[in-house]
Amino acid sequence: MCRPARRGRLRPGVRGGARLRSAGAGVDLNVELCGLRLHTPLVPAAGTHGKEAVQASEGVYGAVLPKTVTPQPRTGNPPPRLAETPAGMINSIGLQNPGVERFMEELDAFDTGVPLFVSVAGETAGDYSLLCGRLAADDRVRAIELNLSCPNVERGGLYFCAVPASVEEVVAAAVEAAGGKPVLAKLASEGAVEGAQAAERAGAAAVTLINTLPALAVDARRREVRLRGGLSGPAIKPVALRAVYEAFRAVGIPILGCGGVATGTDVAEFMLAGATAVQIGSAGFVRDPREILREFSGYLRETGLDARDLIGAAH
Amino acid sequence: MCRPARRGRLRPGVRGGARLRSAGAGVDLNVELCGLRLHTPLVPAAGTHGKEAVQASEGVYGAVLPKTVTPQPRTGNPPPRLAETPAGMINSIGLQNPGVERFMEELDAFDTGVPLFVSVAGETAGDYSLLCGRLAADDRVRAIELNLSCPNVERGGLYFCAVPASVEEVVAAAVEAAGGKPVLAKLASEGAVEGAQAAERAGAAAVTLINTLPALAVDARRREVRLRGGLSGPAIKPVALRAVYEAFRAVGIPILGCGGVATGTDVAEFMLAGATAVQIGSAGFVRDPREILREFSGYLRETGLDARDLIGAAH
Amino acid sequence: MRFHRVRVESRERLGSYRVLRYPWEGDVEPGQFVLIRAASQRTSFDPFLARPFSVYDLRGGVMSVLLEVRGRGTRLIASSEEIEVSAPHGRGYRPDVPAGRVALIAREGKVAPLRLLYRRLQERGVDHDIFLQLAAAQVPILRDFPGARVVDDFGDLSGYAAVYASGPGAVPPGIPCQVAVEEMMACGEGSCYGCAVPLAGGGYARACVEGPVFEARELAWI
């Protein structure tokens, strides 16, 4: 459904550094995603930017994306919920959230004047279509991201994602219920390409790649498992880049890159690999997202390119 | 076939720190793997320790494991073959090796008085059984590791691993050809549990988990792909630990842990998660493996445990 | 999270503690915390996360934190000339105390949040006693807590109008008690839900936003 006139692949002549702009001119950060204009290609990754963080980084993000919401409230997993790993972290939050109704009451806190995306998760295709139906009716919601890949919920998204057939089923149900709102399918790294193809077949407007990697932290001193959860952060960037790259070759819908983005150069790498927009997750905990945008702008200034010129240009 | 009296799971009473040894006593590093006694639970990961490295770390490794060998010589992939990533690296060597015949002529260089394992890869089940047949005849070879998961060979191991049915087929063929020598199946992280179960059904003596993760490095300055290859190093440790942990619950054969092991504590974590022995790969490039063994011995001294007591003790 | 690069103005050892001081404009409540990391960490993502520390004191534009070296993060911070710090976060001790003498208690050497609190109480003329559970190497910290008593356990606190505690543990029933907790944190600003503290009524609160100071009776494990 949503194939923007995207991916201005760089023609060989352009690659060499043509289209240089006059020094000092502003850079063009705009990208188009599913018919929406994002004034920057940065989007918060679901579950990593609370409303305070979103408000504190006003101007940085081209769209806003709060934590995944489920039909009913969820208390989440018992602590410990975090572990630090080399160049990364593991979390096992367990989708703590107040449920879709309470969430919708507080939605205005996320309104910063840019398109608002909402992330949803359920245990059955019915849950997803219920959630999409609820959001379809609300004009504030501009797109819906289906979290099909949360590794921290025992019966949940993860299993949809593991089997392309169920990705297709869930996405199709969600698209139908969303009543024309773009539906994004967020997939795990495992089976990303098949999942992206299934999502495309089922009418997804875009795919988000990737969610955290299934991971474990062991506490050697106590000789016990500290945490089973999802690995995020710079450690997983090379895996995420690979998924984006392979999916770009396999599907025609746009890709939101996600996983370990922590610098302006990382943003460029994801776009070159095929992402139309890039999500910032755990890096937001350790850096100011405005710095990441500043670095990315610097990259565009040096190369003389517009943000959208980068999309898929490394292929 | 090979179920050592392994996994002395710690009984609750023992966990608390009983069996303390008199201070200063040496530590017991021995483990039993597939009927072989390893004087330490450390093994080099295939492809990361050339003969110079193996010789330089004499005494550290309980077994030796050279680079994967294929039926015919392979020149490997064109450069660049390496990229550095946060807390890790990507390689795309492409199984450069002189072919099994030349390899066997030089095998004695790897004899340091500990059991010698040989890693093999092919493109068909027939290749694997050919290689195993060739090695079965050689008394110097004590076990065979099937590389079923190399992400750098276009038609190759990776695809066997992706589908449990073909893991089973290849392992069965290899076991038959190996004439009683223990056969280890080295699997990717993706589908590790199903792969391990398939390998067990087919008669594998053990599984090695995990190989590198499929990854990509983009060169933002040149706006091109630098490298598609496999991610290794501390970055992937949490993913490898998770695979070992899940496989320990799913299969009865021993597990060789591999992926990001870089400190003595890491060795302990893998054993606690269920590994009987632990492979050292990229960390050998940046640290002296003797230091890793020293740290691990220190850990055993502090906890008062024998190496084998750790196996699976976090379950 | 927004970090500010500052130069460590002074560094002092008090037994196993170190006091780091850096310039800081702005106000703070006793019990709030800051996130800190070595400035060198910015070009390295290992370790990945910044570390939370209670505000120890703030006077004349100088912030101090009291740290004990535990692992890599604290070791790096302790030896860095330049550090990156967040603004103070979280909910500190609430000053709405009943009239009467109050007790300040620190469990297992977690004295840091009590320093600014005790200075503020003093300024406001609130009578108080300070009880500190300290290891031998921590005793030099008494310099900063004049009149404080070192104790093994806190005995009977039932005569006090309120208890301000730092560090988890049982509290006397019936006395209003506020307690500062330490939970591992990632974002430190309410985004990640990683710092969950179980609530008496079920569910979890976030130590970084609803805490780190809680009414003791609200928590499930006190």
Place this chain on the structure above:
Amino acid sequence: MRFHRVRVESRERLGSYRVLRYPWEGDVEPGQFVLIRAASQRTSFDPFLARPFSVYDLRGGVMSVLLEVRGRGTRLIASSEEIEVSAPHGRGYRPDVPAGRVALIAREGKVAPLRLLYRRLQERGVDHDIFLQLAAAQVPILRDFPGARVVDDFGDLSGYAAVYASGPGAVPPGIPCQVAVEEMMACGEGSCYGCAVPLAGGGYARACVEGPVFEARELAWI
């Protein structure tokens, strides 16, 4: 790989180059390299790999390397008091040269491996000329190469009995030429096959074991 922790004895700037000196017992061939990383890197795995540097000089138990800051690794090394170094590795320049005057040429500022080579040639009384392709900021390095000429290109070298080159590029046909290459390395000791250099006869050699100095005609891309 075995690393040795050493203290940087001195550090000097020569234009965009820096010379680092550290104590080292043992011998070395011109053209060999060492792996170096900041000692602080040992407790951090980001950056992960050590970095290769040509041996610049070795005299009286003092090793020197010449480095230019390129990225994170070199920046960390340049500013570290303590570094970790490997022993010298690889195959250097072979001294079996035909009689006659020889040329030493450095492409794009890659002068480092020529320093010890030129000193050794001098000691053995071999007549030689040195030609260096330098950027403006690199010119101060001439202090360490007395008599060397700065050139844009190397002109006609056909009169020389042999050429010792540093840095890739076309070499005059018919003259024996040894060339030092730079390929990214992981293990630096022949284990990983990551530093592959294409050979004229097909296949690859490892820069860290069969090189970094090769006979130019053996390589595919010269």
